[in-house]
Amino acid sequence: MLTTLSIRPVTPEQTYSLRHSVLWPDKSPAYIKVENDTEGYHFGGFRQDELIAVISLFVADEVVNPGGAWIGRARFRKFAVHPDYQHQGIGTLLLNHVIAEAKRLGAASLWCDARMDAADFYQRFGMKAVSEVFYKGPIPYARFSRTL
């Protein structure tokens, strides 16, 4: 069961197949690339040597208000668990890993653009909607955020 899941760093290229098949199967393979993928931290969930889940973390220093201090803001993107393995706690393990990594990297907050389907899941991690609902194609999203 879950004890066999191992979370390891992966390259951006290793995430592409799951990003495409789980998140955007109707789009071209290139659609799932992120412009600054090379600056991100990418993690994979493996069972044996099979990659079954991916998540990508990006940390940026931003000024929160004019004259304010710089703070590290972390964002995760392209979070995908293979359909055969969803609802088994794997996403929870990966997101907890990303929260710990974001803290380790000095980020003060964590955000994502969340599919509304997954809103309940994110709320369990203390993330709250900080935007109105918006759409990427037909899919409703809202921005979710929490402090770290």
Ligand SMILES: CC(C)(COP(=O)(O)OP(=O)(O)OC[C@H]1O[C@@H](n2cnc3c(N)ncnc32)[C@H](O)[C@@H]1OP(=O)(O)O)[C@@H](O)C(=O)NCCC(=O)NCCS
């Ligand atoms: C959203 C996603 C990343 C979550 O990953 P996951 O591995 O399915 O998540 P978990 O199993 O940790 O938790 C999901 C649910 O399973 C439940 N669950 C966890 N362990 C379980 C177990 N052993 N048995 C049954 N249910 C379990 C959780 O309570 C949670 O319930 P919910 O459906 O009410 O939220 C994953 O489902 C996914 O890839 N979905 C499609 C793509 C997507 O929406 N990505 C996010 C874009 S913002």
